[in-house]
Amino acid sequence: MIGSAPMGGTELPGTLEVLQTASSRSIIRAVGPEAPLTQERLAAEAASVATLPDEVPSLPREWFVDEVLPGAGRWVVLGYRNEPIRPPHDPWDEADLAAAVELAIQIGTSEAPVGLPDALDQIDVGAWATIAATWPPGLSAFTPWLSDKIDQLAAIASYAGEAMSGPSLVHGALRRESILITDHGWDATSAHAVDWFMPSHGAPFLDVVLLLPYLRVDGAPPPEVVLDRHPLPDVDPEALTCAVTVTAGALVLESMRPPEPGVPHGRAVQREAAHAALHWLRTRLGG
Template sequence: MRGEGGGRAQWSDLPGGLRDAVAAELGSPVVRATSQAGGFSPGSADRVITASGRRAFVKALDGGRFPGSVDLHRREARVLGALPAGLPVPELLALVEHDGWVALVTEDVDGESPALPWRLSAVEAALDALGAVAAVSVPPVLRDVLPRAEVDLEHDDAGFERLLADPWSGLARFDPWAAERLDELAVLARRGNRALAGEALGHGDVRADNLVQRPGGGVVVVDWPHAVIGSPVFDVVALLLDVRLSSSEVDVDALLAAHLPGLGDVATAVIAADAAYFVDAARLPPVPGLPALRAFQAAQGRAALAWLRERW
């Protein structure tokens, strides 16, 4: 199952003035735009080619309709603009603001999202990319502005606590095992939130549609608006949860042990924190403009609980 929220705008839907401003940054008019379906945003996301043959990736949103989301574009530009060269991340080309719209323009990474179900070679390449990101010293300009993972996700990771305070009648049908031990799961999820503390740069939203695998096999980590400072465990667990969600035959527990030696109990707690967020979110009303989001969160919640049950 790939993360696709639906409702995405097209390049042709953008105001002419914004498209002209993007073309000016690229040095030539855009002659072709191919919309990309992955992700959960009502904004546009297009691979574009200019008359001169230059390629770029452009995503844009109307700040009047989606003020919070355009702030994410600005935040992503700040992150990409501050990261050192040589990391497996796209190069920032421009941040364009025009008449309330915001467009983020980056390198168009040659490749596609990893094929699903996940294959071992792709998972290993993604783990290598995440490891390279986590190993870099966080630039001071980002250290001053990026949130700490355990603080940023404190509310999300308290999902089981909210289910205790405001019971969901459908939980027993959703997952009987979780419904029978909600108190224990809430304690474990809180421990998982505390385990997110650290000093590494984290992506914060790792899944297949936020990764691009190059023809040679290497993986580039894209879409950086949710970057955090914290433990590398967070991104590794998120990736391996996505592997399980895809019904892959890859042994995620073996990879977890290899990439996070001695941190098995910590990883289990982080899985519980992820499950807390996804299960609680799955019961909420649909998000306008993102009709597929709740179903995807429900699937992530089931996958997290199934993995947690095996590691219990």
């Protein structure tokens, strides 16, 4: 090995690195025993990436190692094909934001590989019903608008099977940290996705709905403004409202749960995204 340099570009612990050897240059991510959940997710990504259709804008996998090293514990390492990529600009500029949204739209144009789970099994579509039944104490940290809306939101979410099902590929975890940008000159950019640890099949617009609250947290315009600039093709407005309702409920409920091992700040980010999703939901419901 000649040297390496971090380049960001992953939601999970285990920063992407550009690894330079005497004979080649690779992009890798390595996760040690301090983050066992992340190790499992990286192993899941290694398996998922190998099955993605060729047209899906992802970093192709080149090699994968999952070994227990003497005295060092388990290490999981995924090597990607070297590509001219970078993290999105921070704050977002219009070109990178457009590339990110178009990435989410493009993923949904691909048919999911056989054997992937249903997105409805990956997203907590019953979150509002759970909240209505338990009324968790942390709910008071969110907008008072919710106080008399929980049952209505649970009713809307009950149509998730009709609104959010489909054969399209769903990434399921698109964030700034899982998006990498390629510059093509003249301000033209395109995007690639990493963090393929929970792909599924569902409606073609799901990744856009799941992504936009996180983009808002990062300083992007409100979701409705983004969708005006980057319209979703052939989407039933009621189906979109149902998906936003489900996403907001899942974020609210997940953000009140204990932190996941190895991801100490994940719940705080989810709470911010939950606030953004609730504001979007209020907009769609005219509240």
